[in-house]
Structure formats: C-alpha cells, structure tokens
Amino acid sequence: IMSKSVLILPGDGIGPEVMAQVRRLLDRIGGFSLSEGLVGGAAYDVHGTPLADDTMAQALKADAVLLGAVGGPKWDSLPFADKPERGLLRLRKDMELFANLRPALVFDALAGASTLKTDLVRGLDLMIVRELTGGVYFGEPRGIEDLPNGERRGINTQVYTTSEIVRVARVAFELARKRDSRVCSVEKANVMESGVLWREEITKLREADYTDVALSHMYADNCAMQLVRAPKQFDVIVTDNLFGDLLSDCAAMLTGSLGMLPSASLGAEDANGSRKALYEPVHGSAPDIAGQDKANPMACILSASMMLRYSFDMAAEADLIDAACQDVLNAGIRTGDIVESGMTPVGTVAMGDAVLAAM
Amino acid sequence: IMSKSVLILPGDGIGPEVMAQVRRLLDRIGGFSLSEGLVGGAAYDVHGTPLADDTMAQALKADAVLLGAVGGPKWDSLPFADKPERGLLRLRKDMELFANLRPALVFDALAGASTLKTDLVRGLDLMIVRELTGGVYFGEPRGIEDLPNGERRGINTQVYTTSEIVRVARVAFELARKRDSRVCSVEKANVMESGVLWREEITKLREADYTDVALSHMYADNCAMQLVRAPKQFDVIVTDNLFGDLLSDCAAMLTGSLGMLPSASLGAEDANGSRKALYEPVHGSAPDIAGQDKANPMACILSASMMLRYSFDMAAEADLIDAACQDVLNAGIRTGDIVESGMTPVGTVAMGDAVLAAM
Numbered sequence: 001i002m003s004k005s006v007l008i009l010p011g012d013g014i015g016p017e018v019m020a021q022v023r024r025l026l027d028r029i030g031g032f033s034l035s036e037g038l039v040g041g042a043a044y045d046v047h048g049t050p051l052a053d054d055t056m057a058q059a060l061k062a063d064a065v066l067l068g069a070v071g072g073p074k075w076d077s078l079p080f081a082d083k084p085e086r087g088l089l090r091l092r093k094d095m096e097l098f099a100n101l102r103p104a105l106v107f108d109a110l111a112g113a114s115t116l117k118t119d120l121v122r123g124l125d126l127m128i129v130r131e132l133t134g135g136v137y138f139g140e141p142r143g144i145e146d147l148p149n150g151e152r153r154g155i156n157t158q159v160y161t162t163s164e165i166v167r168v169a170r171v172a173f174e175l176a177r178k179r180d181s182r183v184c185s186v187e188k189a190n191v192m193e194s195g196v197l198w199r200e201e202i203t204k205l206r207e208a209d210y211t212d213v214a215l216s217h218m219y220a221d222n223c224a225m226q227l228v229r230a231p232k233q234f235d236v237i238v239t240d241n242l243f244g245d246l247l248s249d250c251a252a253m254l255t256g257s258l259g260m261l262p263s264a265s266l267g268a269e270d271a272n273g274s275r276k277a278l279y280e281p282v283h284g285s286a287p288d289i290a291g292q293d294k295a296n297p298m299a300c301i302l303s304a305s306m307m308l309r310y311s312f313d314m315a316a317e318a319d320l321i322d323a324a325c326q327d328v329l330n331a332g333i334r335t336g337d338i339v340e341s342g343m344t345p346v347g348t349v350a351m352g353d354a355v356l357a358a359m
Numbered sequence: 360i361m362s363k364s365v366l367i368l369p370g371d372g373i374g375p376e377v378m379a380q381v382r383r384l385l386d387r388i389g390g391f392s393l394s395e396g397l398v399g400g401a402a403y404d405v406h407g408t409p410l411a412d413d414t415m416a417q418a419l420k421a422d423a424v425l426l427g428a429v430g431g432p433k434w435d436s437l438p439f440a441d442k443p444e445r446g447l448l449r450l451r452k453d454m455e456l457f458a459n460l461r462p463a464l465v466f467d468a469l470a471g472a473s474t475l476k477t478d479l480v481r482g483l484d485l486m487i488v489r490e491l492t493g494g495v496y497f498g499e500p501r502g503i504e505d506l507p508n509g510e511r512r513g514i515n516t517q518v519y520t521t522s523e524i525v526r527v528a529r530v531a532f533e534l535a536r537k538r539d540s541r542v543c544s545v546e547k548a549n550v551m552e553s554g555v556l557w558r559e560e561i562t563k564l565r566e567a568d569y570t571d572v573a574l575s576h577m578y579a580d581n582c583a584m585q586l587v588r589a590p591k592q593f594d595v596i597v598t599d600n601l602f603g604d605l606l607s608d609c610a611a612m613l614t615g616s617l618g619m620l621p622s623a624s625l626g627a628e629d630a631n632g633s634r635k636a637l638y639e640p641v642h643g644s645a646p647d648i649a650g651q652d653k654a655n656p657m658a659c660i661l662s663a664s665m666m667l668r669y670s671f672d673m674a675a676e677a678d679l680i681d682a683a684c685q686d687v688l689n690a691g692i693r694t695g696d697i698v699e700s701g702m703t704p705v706g707t708v709a710m711g712d713a714v715l716a717a718m
C-alpha cells in the first residue's frame with residue numbers, strides 16, 4: 001500500500017491562498033502525510049534560489065507534489081538562473097516529469113464564458129500531452145555569447161532522441177485508449193529535422209503497439225489555427241515542449257475559464273507501477289489579485305483531484321471532488337473570474353467552503 | 360523611376376487560379392513587366408527541385424515577387440530537401456527577406472465570420488512582424504544523427520544575433536509609427552537565452568531611436584492566450600520566425616476569413632531606398648478545392664495591393680484595389696469560404712470580375 005506522502009509547494013502570488021483550500025479538502029479526505037516547502041520567488045526571498053536543494057530532495061522522496069504557481073513582477077529583473085520559473089523547471093527536470101497532461105475542458109455551466117461562439121466549445125474535452133523535459137527548454141549548447149564584431153549571439157538547441165519521443169507518445173496513446181482513441185501528433189516536420197524524427201518515431205510506435213488508435217499529423221501553425229477554428233475536432237494532441245507550451249495555453253484560453261484547469265506532469269512508471277508526479281493549476285500566480293480572497297481555487301482543487309486519480313488510484317474520491325465542483329458551478333456559485341449576472345459571487349475561501357459542503 | 364518588373368510564381372493547388380485573377384488586375388493597371396516561373400511541387404515536377412537556380416536568379420533580379428501557394432499531398436512523401444516548402448524557404452533566405460508582415464484585419468462585412476464572438480473581433484487591425492530568415496528555421500547544426508545505442512537524435516538550432524534582431528525590430532517600430540505607436544515584443548525570455556537577448560536588444564533599440572513608440576514584452580505562450588482572449592489589445596507584435604509562424608496563423612484564424620489575408624516579406628533597403636520583396640496570401644494551396652473555380656482570390660489580390668504600396672509607391676492604386684474589395688464584400692458577393700445566407704455566392708473568376716468591375 002502506498003504511503004501517500006504529498007509535498008505541497010504553494011509558490012507565489014495566489015498560490016498560497018488557492019493551496020489553502022486544497023489543504024482543507026485533503027484534510028477532509030484524510031490519510032495523507034502532507035509537508036510544505038518553498039518554490040519560486042518565495043524560495044528566492046528566503047534561500048536566494050528558486051528551489052533549495054533540500055526542497056528538491058523532498059520532492060524526489062514524495063509520492064506526489066502539488067504546486068500552486070510561481071513568478072511575479074517582484075522577481076522579474078532577477079538574472080536568468082534565479083528567476084522563479086527556474087525552480088519549476090528544475091522540479092520537472094530532476095523528477096524527470098516528461099509527460100505534461102493538460103486537459104482543456106469546457107464545463108457545461110461555463111460554456112458561455114469562452115470568447116469563442118458557444119456552439120464551437122460546448123462539450124469541448126481535449127487533452128494535450130506535452131513533452132516536458134526535453135527540446136529547446138533544456139537542449140545544449142545554450143547561452144549568449146559575444147562576437148568579435150561587438151555583436152552578441154543568443155543560442156538554444158532543440159533536440160529530441162528516439163526514446164524521449166517514444167515515452168511521451170506512449171502516454172498519449174494510452175490516454176487515447178481511455179478516450180476516443182485518436183491521437184494528433186504536432187510538429188513542424190516541413191521545416192525542422194527534429195520534427196521529421198518526431199513524426200517518424202511516433203508513426204513507427206503506432207504501427208508496432210497501437211494500431212487500435214488512429215494517428216494523424218499536423219503542423220504546429222495549422223494546429224494553432226485549428227484550435228481556434230474547430231477545437232472539438234481533437235481528442236488527444238501530443239507535441240513537444242515548446243509547441244506544447246503555446247498550444248496548451250491557447251487551448252486553455254478557448255475554454256474561457258483558466259481558473260478551472262488542472263494539469264499533471266508525470267514521470268516513468270517504476271517497478272511497482274508508481275510514477276513521480278507533480279500537479280498544478282494551469283493559471284499563473286496572478287500577482288494583481290494575490291492576497292485579496294479573489295482567486296478561483298477550483299483549478300488547484302481539480303489538480304488535487306488529478307493527483308488522487310493518477311498517483312493514488314483513488315478514482316472514487318476524485319469523482320467526488322469533480323462532481324462537487326460541477327454542483328457548485330451549477331448552483332451558480334462563482335469567483336470573480338467566471339461570474340455572470342444572476343450568479344452568486346464568492347471569494348476564494350467561500351468557494352472552498354462551497355466545494356467542501358458539496359462533497 | 361522604377362522598372363516595375365514582377366516575377367509571378369503561382370505555385371501549387373489553388374495558386375495558379377487565384378494568381379490568374381491578379382494578372383487581370385495588374386494588366387488593367389498597366390506598366391508592369393511580368394514574368395512567370397515555377398515554385399514548389401510544380402517546380403519539382405518539371406525540374407526535380409522545388410526552386411530551380413534559374414528561377415532563383417530571376418527572383419533576385421525582379422523588383423518584386425508575387426507568390427500563390429506551395430505544397431500538396433502529391434509531394435508529401437518527398438525527402439526533406441525536395442519538399443515544396445523548401446522552394447519558398449530558399450526564396451526567403453536567398454532574397455534575405457527578414458521581415459514578414461502579416462496583418463490580421465477584420466473586414467466590417469465579415470466580422471460575423473470569426474469563430475470568436477463578434478464584439479471581440481469587430482474592427483480588429485493588428486500587424487504581426489515576424490522575423491523570417493533566422494532562428495530555428497535556418498540555424499546550424501541541424502539534422503538527424505544515429506546514436507551508438509541504436510537510437511536517433513534530431514537537432515535544430517535557435518540562434519539570433521544582435522543585428523538580426525535589430526533590423527526586424529526597426530521594421531516593427533517604423534510600422535507602429537504609422538499606426539497606434541505600440542509594439543509588443545514576444546519571446547520566451549523566461550526559458551530561452553535567445554529570448555533574453557531578443558528582449559534586451561529590442562529594449563536598447565527603443566531607448567536609442569524609438570522612445571515615441573510604446574514597447575511591451577510578452578511571453579509567447581501568454582501571447583497565444585491573449586490573442587484568443589482579447590485580440591484588439593495589440594497594435595504591432597514583433598517576434599521570431601517560429602513563434603511568428605504559430606502566432607500569425609492563430610491571429611489570421613481569429614479573423615475568420617483566411618481567404619482575405621495578404622502578407623509581405625521584405626528585405627533591407629538599398630542605397631536607392633528600394634528593397635527586395637515577396638508578396639503572398641496567408642492561405643495555403645488548398646489542394647481539396649484546386650482547379651474547381653472555388654478559391655477566394657481576394658488574399659492574393661490584396662497581396663498585389665501590398666506590393667503596389669510597399670514596392671512601387673503606388674498608394675493611390677493600392678487604395679483603389681482595397682476599396683474595390685470592400686465594395687464587393689459590402690455588395691454581398693462572396694466565394695464559398697465566406698458566404699452567408701442571403702449573399703451572392705460566386706466562383707474564383709466571377710470574384711475577379713467583381714473586383715475589376717468595382718475598380
């Protein structure tokens with residue numbers, strides 16, 4: 001039986017206040033051993049680094065990590081290596097969380113919140129699987145160099161190996177099997193050799209192990225278009241780290257309710273069938289509303305629900321949380337980001353109250 | 360006085376039929392010396408390469424190049440170096456067309472065609488300036504290599520120098536001066552050193568030469584979101600080759616009328632104040648409707664209008680074409696891609712007729 005140790009990293013901005021609601025919920029469910037640490041600007045302010053080695057070690061030992069959000073204007077002018085984001089990137093890299101699952105889901109009660117015409121997004125349920133530990137985010141060589149002519153040159157390297165592509169593609173195919181069995185692989189194979197390799201390896205993998213799943217290929221620019229044109233055409237999208245960054249944010253915004261979207265970042269399965277995992281809301285640290293009891297805690301709550309589902313095999317409890325969130329929305333209880341006229345506007349804590357009550 | 364030599368490269372799919380309408384229009388205006396060549400799959404079929412050296416030489420000598428579209432399933436399985444796209448990429452690189460201007464404009468008559476709610480896009484007029492001859496599209500090293508362990512590795516290199524950044528940024532600042540004097544520079548400086556350099560160099564350039572233009576910075580993922588959330592917040596966006604590829608296609612789709620959008624790709628000004636330039640519609644070769652008199656020629660016609668404006672200082676004639684297109688739209692004359700009930704559906708040639716008549 002698993003120990004269910006969870007490291008909570010609230011981070012910056014609205015991170016701590018949305019995480020506070022998650023703690024209440026996990027306390028209610030019970031059975032977890034929770035510890036807490038610092039990441040991002042909050043860690044920099046105390047330790048002079050966006051992720052202390054000690055916190056990194058704790059994350060590696062925990063069964064799962066729950067993260068709030070990192071970043072804010074306070075730390076914008078820090079050098080590259082000290083920026084809040086580096087803490088998050090180190091967690092991803094050192095935990096080898098190569099598969100980032102970003103559902104873009106439109107809740108029935110919120111279909112009108114999208115900037116897209118309602119018919120185009122009602123019922124939207126797409127899953128973006130983004131490679132998270134490779135590509136241009138981590139490729140070497142990288143840096144800025146001085147040239148003899150007095151100019152400077154900035155370099156980053158986009159690099160993928162067969163095994164990096166195959167392991168994330170497997171996650172996508174496995175997920176598709178539990179959904180509509182359709183995977184769309186996205187790259188720029190018409191321009192980048194790394195995209196040619198991506199396409200070839202995924203095609204081979206499907207032929208070897210997943211002929212029951214339909215595979216299509218799309219260029220990343222076309223995908224950006226298609227997401228805006230007809231997002232419901234997709235089931236599972238699998239793509240690299242950088243394209244995944246843009247496309248998943250685009251897809252998230254299509255739902256019109258960023259404050260509702262969770263994400264999971266998963267590592268490889270070990271011999272016991274368990275895997276390292278980090279869960280976090282898709283939204284950022286929203287420094288403009290931090291500390292004002294305005295933030296929507298739902299995305300963080302639903303991230304905890306993903307944790308129960310993927311890390312702890314607690315589908316029943318996860319269903320309970322998801323249903324409670326639906327009920328609260330259907331009852332018209334809304335934080336500021338998703339409120340409409342005729343609804344009941346509430347703050348962060350009251351939203352936590354409502355979800356707990358609905359459970 | 361300029362010689363006004365124009366090389367016409369119709370390319371593949373619907374390219375030839377939309378270009379035929381442009382030829383009628385240029386003949387009407389008169390005074391051009393037009394020649395025609397092959398590019399893309401059409402060139403491959405004849406010469407075994409997507410751009411023959413001879414055509415490249417002609418393009419370098421012409422005062423402007425007008426291109427239709429390249430690509431199609433017929434050539435999808437060609438090796439990387441023979442693909443239709445390589446013809447276009449060689450034109451851009453050898454002509455040093457470093458600044459790609461992609462307006463995303465919503466025509467009043469077509470505001471309802473967007474998948475976004477009409478209020479969010481009505482009156483939209485944003486300009487994306489995309490760097491076009493650098494970055495990961497052309498950076499070395501690149502390729503696919505075999506690893507000792509039997510795996511393969513795909514590599515591309517994102518690289519920018521000071522002067523590459525500065526010259527495209529200048530184009531953006533100059534354009535902004537003729538518009539709303541706001542430039543938003545887009546990169547991933549939180550993750551990529553090439554983005555850090557990009558941000559620093561543009562900031563310095565503004566301080567040196569463009570303090571009258573407002574400059575803001577945005578991460579590319581956030582930009583993908585903001586385009587969907589509130590596209591009218593932008594005036595001019597300047598970004599690198601790859602981000603520009605995705606973001607300009609996303610922005611184009613926001614207008615709901617891809618078949619209406621032109622683009623210009625410009626090189627450096629020479630001593631006479633003239634610059635190499637290529638004009639092409641944003642839409643692709645649309646092989647599914649090619650040869651059926653269904654394609655919308657407006658984007659190609661408006662690309663020719665951009666040519667008159669930017670390459671030949673013929674603002675009056677360009678205004679005439681733009682106004683004619685507006686009139687035709689307002690009269691309810693529509694090709695299939697933009698038709699609505701109550702309108703008059705027409706084919707490619709009849710649309711050309713209508714624009715000519717309206718002039």
Ligand SMILES: CC(C)[C@H](C(=O)O)[C@@H](O)C(=O)O
Pocket residue numbers: 085088089245549550580
């Ligand atoms: C904060 C930043 C480093 C990060 C990324 O670029 O991956 C974020 O945008 C995300 O998508 O999680």
Ligand SMILES: CC(C)[C@H](C(=O)O)[C@@H](O)C(=O)O
Pocket residue numbers: 190191221444447448604
């Ligand atoms: C055809 C392709 C090579 C090209 C690109 O990626 O630049 C196209 O998508 C574009 O945006 O003009």
